Structures are given as structure tokens and as C-alpha cells.
Amino acid sequence: MDSLIAQLMAVFKRMWRYRWPGLIAAWVVGVVAAVVVFVVPDRFEASARVYVDTQSILKPLMSGVAVLSNTEQQVNMLSRTLISRPNVEKLVRMADLDLRATSKSDQEALIERVTRNLSIQTASGGSNNLYILSYRDSSPEISKKVVASLLSIFMESSLGTSRRDSTTAATFLNEQIKNYETKLEEAEARRKEFRLRNLQLTAADGKDxxxxxxxxxxxxxxxxxxxxxxxxxxxxxxxxxxxxxxxxxxxxxxxxxxxxxxxxxxxxxxxxxxxxxxxxxxxxxxxxxxxxxxxxxxxxxxxxxxxxxxxxxxxxxxxxxxxxxxxxxxxxxxxxxxxxxxxxxxxxxxxxxxxxxxxxxxxxxxxxxxxxxxxQLEAEFAQLNRDYDIIKKNYTEMVERRESASLSTDLDNTSGVADFRIIDPPRASPKPVAPNRLMLLAGGMVVALLAGLVAAFAASQVRPVFHDLNELRHRLELPILGAVSRQETSEDRRRAKVDLLRFGVASGSLVSLYALGLIGMAIWLSRQGG
The missing domain is CATH 1.10.268 (Topoisomerase; domain 3)
Known part of the structure; x- marks a missing residue:
């Protein structure tokens, strides 16, 4: 423990030797951080709340007759995949954000920024069918327009997805039914040929x-x-x-x-x-x-x-x-x-x-x-019958599923996938929601102090000095015959006090300026809130 304390004291003494470079670094970082905090533009957030009603009276009535899609799962998946590049590109065109971009690189940056600032979340503590759509921008009007466009895409995508799924399912079932019709005809032809070739096995008297x-x-x-x-x-x-x-x-x-x-x-x-x-x-x-x-x-x-x-x-x-x-x-x-x-x-x-x-x-x-x-003939005939029964069963199931899919499509067209109810229309906040300048300013002060300490420590490591004979003996691993001490005069002690006073004033000024800035910003924010 004593050795650790000794090492820490040695490091502190070396850093104290380079206290002025560290203070200069702290002032530079502090001034830059303060400028950045006040230069960052305000961000306004627009949001809208929409409730998706997935319950329908037709569901229990049509259960077992039609294929009822899992509407809640569809809406949940839609909310998770809505922020995709095609939708964002469509959103940029709907909200006229593409007017800002004059080149392809600007368009790419715009799409990335819009994707980063968009958000779709479920209401915390409430139903999973209550969604909050939000967007942040430096302009409240643009934020509101983007949220309104996103809400339109959200409501239109659900119906379009359902119709595309129904069309795809109908096309797939029709193709499968045609394939099974061909297979069924081939199986019937094989059975007929086998019966004609082996009449003694398939006689009409039913005897083996x-x-x-x-x-x-x-x-x-x-x-x-x-x-x-x-x-x-x-x-x-x-x-x-x-x-x-x-x-x-x-x-x-x-x-x-x-x-x-x-x-x-x-x-x-x-x-x-x-x-x-x-x-x-x-x-x-x-x-x-x-x-x-x-x-x-x-x-x-x-x-x-x-x-x-x-x-x-x-x-x-x-x-x-x-x-x-x-x-x-x-x-x-x-x-x-x-x-x-x-x-x-x-x-x-x-x-x-x-x-x-x-x-x-x-x-x-x-x-x-x-x-x-x-x-042998009975085994061949049994195999033919087994293949024929399987193909016929699959064909019958495919026809039944096609009718069920057709009925499900009519049901979706009648009742819709879900009922979208806009609880809160798109609305932009009158006050900026970001950045939090008070927290950023406090963080800037902490970063400035840390920068000063890191600069002093780095300088002490670049040009190290020894302040103790034991440390010198430990580093050099050579015998030390003696040491010559320095005789301090009253002038040296006076200069040391003046230097210490200057360092305290300089470092205290940095902390004081940040403290005054924090107090002033807190008062300004409280007046805006009032």
C-alpha cells in the first residue's frame, strides 16, 4: 500500500511540474466545448399517436371457414419494417425534403438523416396496438409534415401488403392445382392400364x-x-x-x-x-x-x-x-x-x-x-393406389384451400386488415427537445478538466524527472553515492507563491466561467418553461 501511495505521489509531482501545459489544454478544450454547445441548432420533434384496432366481429363468425390472418402480427411486423429505404425515399418525396438535395450525395445524406431521426414505438404501459410516430428536425413545420406523411404510408402499407399476399397466395394455389391435376390424370391412366393388363387381379367379382x-x-x-x-x-x-x-x-x-x-x-x-x-x-x-x-x-x-x-x-x-x-x-x-x-x-x-x-x-x-x-401384382396395384390416393388428397386439399383463400380475400376487402384510429394528429412541439444544453455544458466542463489532466500526464511521460532518491535507485538499478540539495532563497519562495496564485486564479476562472454559464442557462430554461 505504501509503495502504491509513493508511486501515485511521484506521478502527481511529475504532473504538477507540467501544470501550465495542462491548464492551457483545459482552457482550449473548454472554450471549444462551450462554443459547440451554443452553436448546435435546436431540434424540434413532431409526433402522432395512432391506435390499430385488430378485432373484428367477422373473425369469430368466419372461423373455420376462411383463413383468418394474424392481423396483430402483421401490424407489428409492419411497424418494425416500415422504416426501410423504399419507404424513406417515398417519405422524402411526399414531404418535399428532396428539394433541399441538389446532388446524389446530398440525397444519400438526406435519406440517412431522415432514417436516423424517424421513430415508431408502442406506447409504454399501454396496449401494444397503440403506436407513436415521431420525427426530429430543425424546423417544426418539416417535422410535422414528415410525421403526417409517415402516418399515411403506415396506413396504406397494411392494406397493400394484405392484397399482395392474397394475390400471391391465389396465384400459387392455382399453379399447384394445375400441377396436381396433371399428376392425377397420369395416376388414373396408370391405374387403368394396370387393370387392363391384369384383369385376373382386378376382376369385378371381388375375389382374390x-x-x-x-x-x-x-x-x-x-x-x-x-x-x-x-x-x-x-x-x-x-x-x-x-x-x-x-x-x-x-x-x-x-x-x-x-x-x-x-x-x-x-x-x-x-x-x-x-x-x-x-x-x-x-x-x-x-x-x-x-x-x-x-x-x-x-x-x-x-x-x-x-x-x-x-x-x-x-x-x-x-x-x-x-x-x-x-x-x-x-x-x-x-x-x-x-x-x-x-x-x-x-x-x-x-x-x-x-x-x-x-x-x-x-x-x-x-x-x-x-x-x-x-x-407382386397386388403390391404394384397397392403402390399405384397409394400414389393415387395421396395425389387425390393433395388435389382436394388444394382446391379447398383455394376456395378458403378466395373467401379470405373477400373478407379482407370487406372488413379491411385493421381499423386505424388517429388518437393524436401530427403535432410539432413549440419548444426544442434537443439538444440539452445544460447537460452538454456540464459535460464540456468535465471534458475540459479531464483534457488538462491528460495533457499534464502525457507531458510528464514524455519528459520524466525524478523527485526521490529511492525512485532513481529503483529505475537505474545503480548504487547512489549521494545527493546535492538545492538551497531555496526567499526570492524563490516568493516566485513559487506567485506562480501558485496565478495557477489557482487561471484554473478557478475556468471553473467559475462554466459555473456561471450553467446558472445562467438554467435560469433561461426555467423562464422559457414558465
Whole structure:
């Protein structure tokens, strides 16, 4: 601490040595500051207050039907971006400020000055929709005119921005709708081409490939059963024809022939099915009771097949008996012809059944081949449908939004973006609001004193001197053998006192002049305020 105090005292002593250059610098800066304070022109401020009413009764009524813009956000953003170069250039022309500028550099300086002096603020402590527009200039009339022009631009820009946004939105939506119409037509064409190329997948019966394969398999089995039955009936008719031919040739008895025919009238297809069902019935009866549904169903099938077998055998026997009875009055050739016609009919039925089997076999093979491609085709068709659904959904949404945007435009044109209410019209202050000469003068005095101190300190650093042996020993780092002191005379002490008195008068005069100036300016300002 002692070392710090010693260093400060050494600095003060060196500055005291150059007190007169510092005082001269303080006087120069003080005089210049005072002249600047009194030369700066007065600035007058004009302002206007406007309230922006963003509430409308149509908003709750049209909610969900039209796109309601955030009017408060639009106005807030407009107030923040209103002071832009295009608007300032327009403001300069409206307020006739460009008449002052004769060159391009003057115009640029004018635009920069107007931009710097313009201000748009929200009222403090009040609603955010209450705005204060202000401008400062050396002329109160020009300030008022600039504020009036700025207020007009502020009110016109809101409506113009809304209309430009509506037009831009409508143009964009129309372009998007046209694009989606083209995409939708292309997607519909792809779906149509896919349906025509894969009719087996997109058949109108609503069945998939597995269902069609099962149906083809059932139809094939039924056709094969009919073929076997037709073959059995044909074989029976052929047996009857053979019996008749033998009887006619050998003249054998009817009983023996009927016995032989009964053996040949056997139906192997039905017999095989009956035997298979009986074996299944034995297995079911070993596991279930006679009242079990499977047992009852199997018995019913066996009974139906036996009845069918008896009916077929009876028909064949009846045909065989009819031939000898008719032969009693006719010759054997007529019976043979009748049996031959019956055999021909059965041959036709067999051919028809075989053709039906071939047709259903072809369908079954086609369905079996289609089921292998079904997953790939279904995936492709699902992708087409997914793309088509997305495009159609977007197209529908775009059309709905275009109608909503059209309704919103009509709503904005009807009700306007907002209702502007001028609370205070543009008005210029009768007294200047700037500069604050009292504060500037006090600041000038402080700056002058600081300038004197800085000048003395700078001079002491340029030409330093040593006032203490310890400081000299510390700076030179050499041993000091001794010091020679100066003997002051009475004349030296008198000159020192006179110099100190002169310095005090000079510095006191500077402070006193500034103090008198502050007092006089305060009195003058208070009289203007009264």
C-alpha cells in the first residue's frame, strides 16, 4: 500500500511540474466545448399517436371457414419494417425534403438523416396496438409534415401488403392445382392400364387369386365326377348292347342274360366311393358315437350313393327288359338300333364331360399360375393406389384451400386488415427537445478538466524527472553515492507563491466561467418553461 501511495505521489509531482501545459489544454478544450454547445441548432420533434384496432366481429363468425390472418402480427411486423429505404425515399418525396438535395450525395445524406431521426414505438404501459410516430428536425413545420406523411404510408402499407399476399397466395394455389391435376390424370391412366393388363387381379367379382383357385379346383373336381359318371353310364349302355347282341345271336334265356347283365351293370365309380365312405365310417365309429355329426353325415352320404347306384342299375335293367319285350313283336334289329342310339347318346355325354374337364383344367392351371404372381401384382396395384390416393388428397386439399383463400380475400376487402384510429394528429412541439444544453455544458466542463489532466500526464511521460532518491535507485538499478540539495532563497519562495496564485486564479476562472454559464442557462430554461 505504501509503495502504491509513493508511486501515485511521484506521478502527481511529475504532473504538477507540467501544470501550465495542462491548464492551457483545459482552457482550449473548454472554450471549444462551450462554443459547440451554443452553436448546435435546436431540434424540434413532431409526433402522432395512432391506435390499430385488430378485432373484428367477422373473425369469430368466419372461423373455420376462411383463413383468418394474424392481423396483430402483421401490424407489428409492419411497424418494425416500415422504416426501410423504399419507404424513406417515398417519405422524402411526399414531404418535399428532396428539394433541399441538389446532388446524389446530398440525397444519400438526406435519406440517412431522415432514417436516423424517424421513430415508431408502442406506447409504454399501454396496449401494444397503440403506436407513436415521431420525427426530429430543425424546423417544426418539416417535422410535422414528415410525421403526417409517415402516418399515411403506415396506413396504406397494411392494406397493400394484405392484397399482395392474397394475390400471391391465389396465384400459387392455382399453379399447384394445375400441377396436381396433371399428376392425377397420369395416376388414373396408370391405374387403368394396370387393370387392363391384369384383369385376373382386378376382376369385378371381388375375389382374390386364392379364392379363384379354390373355386376352379372345386369346379374341376365336379367336372371330373360328372365325367366318371358319364363314362360309367356309357359302359353300362355298351354292356346292354353286348348282351342284346349275344341274346340275339345265341337265343339264350332272359333270366341268364339278366343275371349276366346284373354283373355287368355294376357301377365301379359309385362302388369305390361307397367303399371309401364305409372305411371312413368305421374309423369315425371307433372314435365317436353314432350321434356324432360326422358319423351322421357319412351315413347320409353312403345312403345317397347307394340309392343313386340302385337307381342307375334299375334304369339299365329296365332298358334291358324293354328290349326283349319289344322284340316279341319286332325283330332283333330294332332292339339293337335302340341300344345303339342310347350308346351314342352316352358317348356324346362323355365327350361333353371330357370337354368340360379340359376347360376347367385350363382354368385351374391359369389360376394356379396367377396365384404365383398375385403378391407382386397386388403390391404394384397397392403402390399405384397409394400414389393415387395421396395425389387425390393433395388435389382436394388444394382446391379447398383455394376456395378458403378466395373467401379470405373477400373478407379482407370487406372488413379491411385493421381499423386505424388517429388518437393524436401530427403535432410539432413549440419548444426544442434537443439538444440539452445544460447537460452538454456540464459535460464540456468535465471534458475540459479531464483534457488538462491528460495533457499534464502525457507531458510528464514524455519528459520524466525524478523527485526521490529511492525512485532513481529503483529505475537505474545503480548504487547512489549521494545527493546535492538545492538551497531555496526567499526570492524563490516568493516566485513559487506567485506562480501558485496565478495557477489557482487561471484554473478557478475556468471553473467559475462554466459555473456561471450553467446558472445562467438554467435560469433561461426555467423562464422559457414558465
Amino acid at each position: 387369386s386364392a379364392a379363384r383357385l379354390a373355386e376352379a379346383s372345386n369346379q374341376l373336381e365336379a367336372a371330373r365326377l360328372q365325367l366318371r359318371e358319364a363314362v360309367s353310364a356309357r359302359d353300362s349302355a355298351r354292356s346292354l348292347l353286348d348282351i342284346e347282341q349275344k341274346r340275339s345271336a345265341t337265343g339264350g334265356s332272359l333270366a341268364s342274360l339278366m343275371q349276366e347283365s346284373a354283373q355287368k351293370f355294376a357301377t365301379p365309380e359309385l362302388d369305390n366311393r361307397i367303399s371309401e365312405l364305409k372305411r371312413n365310417l368305421d374309423q369315425l365309429q371307433q372314435r365317436y358315437t353314432d350321434q356324432h355329426p360326422d358319423v351322421l353325415n357319412t351315413k347320409r352320404q353312403i345312403k345317397d350313393l347307394e340309392d343313386q347306384r340302385r337307381k342307375e342299375v334299375a334304369d339299365l335293367q329296365k332298358a334291358a327288359l324293354a328290349s326283349p319285350a319289344a322284340a316279341g313283336g319286332r325283330n332283333d334289329s330294332l332292339a339293337n338300333q335302340e341300344l345303339a342310339r342310347t350308346l351314342a347318346t352316352k358317348e356324346v355325354e362323355v365327350a361333353q364331360a371330357r370337354a368340360r374337364v379340359d376347360e376347367f383344367s385350363s382354368r385351374y392351371n391359369s389360376a394356379q399360375g396367377a396365384i404365383k404372381l398375385a403378391p
